Amino acid sequence: MGRRLRAFLAFAYDFVIGDDWRIAAGVVGGLAVTYAVSRTSVPAWWLLPALLVVLLPVSLWLAIRRR
């Protein structure tokens, strides 16, 4: 049973998180900041696109560096 649970958790991790956990962490963090900023009078729509511009190159750079 424990082995099956571990296998399921490994599958779920691979399915949702994938190769780079930093992407998932960055998206969750970005959404949290977007939510916080949207509660103020400052526009919050630009935060996620700005996050993409940073997150994707960083993830790619880390992937290349490992090779």
Place this chain on the structure above:
Amino acid sequence: MGAWGLFIAVFLACAVEAVEATTIVLAAGTARDWRSAMTGMIAALGVLALLVAALGPAISALPLTGLRLVVGALLLIFGLQWLRKAILRASGYKAVHDEDEIYRTQLAAAASVPGRRFGSVPDWYGFTLAFKGVLLEGLEVVFIALTFGSNARDIPLAAVAAGCAVAVVAAAGVAVRAPLSRVPENTLKFVVGIMLTGFGTFWGAEGAGAHWPGSDAALLVLLPGIALFALGLAALMRRGRSGRAAAQGSVAPAPQAGPPAPQAGTPAPQAGPPAPQAG
């Protein structure tokens, strides 16, 4: 998002997954037993249909804001992972998804296992191989169809698009009885990665309380913007890789790749997985 936008996005995303599932079923059928492989595929499709029937109405009943936040986050994570892989492949840093190679590996692995009958299934291994492949790849199809459909408040249209993609790819697979290696999979993944990232960004931000300037029209800027950015990154990385390879004096032929054709570099060896891969 218009009806055509929803249809195209779901169709393309599901077609990519269907190509991978078809490769596994073909390998199971060719190396083992066609009846067992087909039974496994039909059983997996039945489980997926049950999942859709159960989850579809439940998702439709959720409040739109919360749904957009969760779905946006998941789509954004999926999209960035797809885009990351597609850029690495297009720039030559990662081997291109080779359906022929995967097919050969699956075939060799399947042929080496002794046959065992289970109930009315002549070959249990062929059944489970096809069942697992279709179920795992199909889960992604279901996820994409349900999330896109629920956000656009049109799950039936998303389900039709997913069904069309699976039917077209399955028909092509049955017709040629060979892996669909001519499908430009990396290009498709590049396009789907852009779509998932774009819609994920849009819905995620809306779910978190942000308001896009121009409302839905913001997608018309967001999607091309992400496409240009991703293509730019791929070109930049390709150039960097070519420069480094030239400096080392070991320019090798590049792997065949997706949207921007890579110019140089040696592809990493493809690890053909006996189990289906996500993404």
